[in-house]
Amino acid sequence: MADSNSVSILGGGLAGCAAGLSALARERGATIYDPSRAARHRVCGEFLSPEVRDSLDQLGVWPLAEACRPALMYSMRVHFGRRVCADRLPEPAIGLSRLRLDHLLREAAAARGARFVAERQAPASGCVLATGRQSCAAPGDRIFGFKAHFSGPPGDAVELYFGDRFYVGVNPVEDGVTNVCGLAPESLLRGLDFSYDQLLELSPALRERTRPLTRTMNWLSTGPLVYGRRTQPEDVYPAGDAFSFIDPFTGAGMLNALETGRMAGAAAASGQSPEAYRRAVLRRLQRPLFAAGVFRASIAAGVGPLLAPWIPGRWLFALTRPA
Numbered sequence: 001m002a003d004s005n006s007v008s009i010l011g012g013g014l015a016g017c018a019a020g021l022s023a024l025a026r027e028r029g030a031t032i033y034d035p036s037r038a039a040r041h042r043v044c045g046e047f048l049s050p051e052v053r054d055s056l057d058q059l060g061v062w063p064l065a066e067a068c069r070p071a072l073m074y075s076m077r078v079h080f081g082r083r084v085c086a087d088r089l090p091e092p093a094i095g096l097s098r099l100r101l102d103h104l105l106r107e108a109a110a111a112r113g114a115r116f117v118a119e120r121q122a123p124a125s126g127c128v129l130a131t132g133r134q135s136c137a138a139p140g141d142r143i144f145g146f147k148a149h150f151s152g153p154p155g156d157a158v159e160l161y162f163g164d165r166f167y168v169g170v171n172p173v174e175d176g177v178t179n180v181c182g183l184a185p186e187s188l189l190r191g192l193d194f195s196y197d198q199l200l201e202l203s204p205a206l207r208e209r210t211r212p213l214t215r216t217m218n219w220l221s222t223g224p225l226v227y228g229r230r231t232q233p234e235d236v237y238p239a240g241d242a243f244s245f246i247d248p249f250t251g252a253g254m255l256n257a258l259e260t261g262r263m264a265g266a267a268a269a270s271g272q273s274p275e276a277y278r279r280a281v282l283r284r285l286q287r288p289l290f291a292a293g294v295f296r297a298s299i300a301a302g303v304g305p306l307l308a309p310w311i312p313g314r315w316l317f318a319l320t321r322p323a
């Protein structure tokens with residue numbers, strides 16, 4: 001178990017490492033429990049919102065991320081069938097693989113004195129809970145996520161392709177690699193024998209975009225995905241997806257994980273009450289979670305493509321960032 005000066009953190013992903021770095025910056029120790037001994041590929045679009053620069057800078061690791069030579073994205077393009085809505089991003093966004101990002105955060109935390117313990121833990125009072133998404137869902141048409149890396153023309157935009165009941169994001173990451181990542185319901189995937197290559201063929205625009213690309217890894221999948229806030233014990237500091245899971249189309253999940261992880265580490269290290277911490281996090285996340293839910297519902301109802309041309313992409317982008 002962690003010593004009494006050490007903040008106990010469950011989960012060594014983005015939120016857990018951010019919490020560890022934040023506690024260490026406050027002259028407390030950090031013990032990070034995670035059954036995974038090392039960073040690994042994860043199902044993620046690997047699109048980092050521009051504000052992530054500041055988050056990583058505050059954690060003292062932005063130069064390490066910059067040294068990985070991440071891809072930069074200057075614009076967004078959203079495809080609804082044949083209709084395309086394009087806009088410039090307020091600032092360049094960053095494309096960096098989770099393998100690199102998680103690795104550099106783990107390395108930085110370990111170099112500053114965090115102790116990593118390769119164990120799964122049950123939450124104890126006062127711990128930071130950064131154990132990620134809930135992965136069980138009520139019966140129904142459950143949603144799954146999938147991702148692979150590709151070689152070929154990378155582009156400098158984040159592209160989202162909405163099809164009938166699914167969407168897929170295409171964006172560059174470091175080393176000229178392209179990330180292709182999406183979400184679809186189980187019923188659709190079952191009909192395709194869970195062939196994600198076949199799913200890319202369902203939208204003509206997506207088929208055209210991915211035709212010159214060559215897949216360089218096996219597809220990874222995850223799920224079922226459950227959106228929104230999670231119920232957690234009252235005496236812990238939940239962070240990242242363990243606090244709430246925002247729709248991947250917002251590209252804000254990693255930003256939220258880094259920010260809430262940083263806040264949770266600071267709160268646990270300084271003795272702020274879990275209740276005050278949660279209120280502070282909610283003030284930041286309530287609006288983006290609500291906005292994401294409204295967009296999800298309008299897409300499901302089929303009105304997304306009708307409204308999209310009238311709503312500036314920048315505005316949608318701003319609404320789904322933390323306040």
Ligand SMILES: Cc1cc2nc3c(=O)[nH]c(=O)nc-3n(C[C@H](O)[C@H](O)[C@H](O)COP(=O)(O)OP(=O)(O)OC[C@H]3O[C@@H](n4cnc5c(N)ncnc54)[C@H](O)[C@@H]3O)c2cc1C
Nearest residue numbers: 011013014015045046047120121131132145240241253254
């Ligand atoms: C399909 C998909 C696409 C996405 N695309 C994007 C995107 O493009 N941009 C973006 O910003 N976000 C995206 N996200 C969201 C983003 O991946 C998450 O918000 C982010 O990974 C959350 O980080 P985390 O640290 O909270 O959780 P995780 O990264 O899941 O880390 C949780 C860690 O906790 C560990 N753990 C679990 N249980 C225990 C336990 N009991 N004890 C100890 N350790 C435990 C796990 O091993 C894991 O390492 C996407 C998500 C999905 C599903």
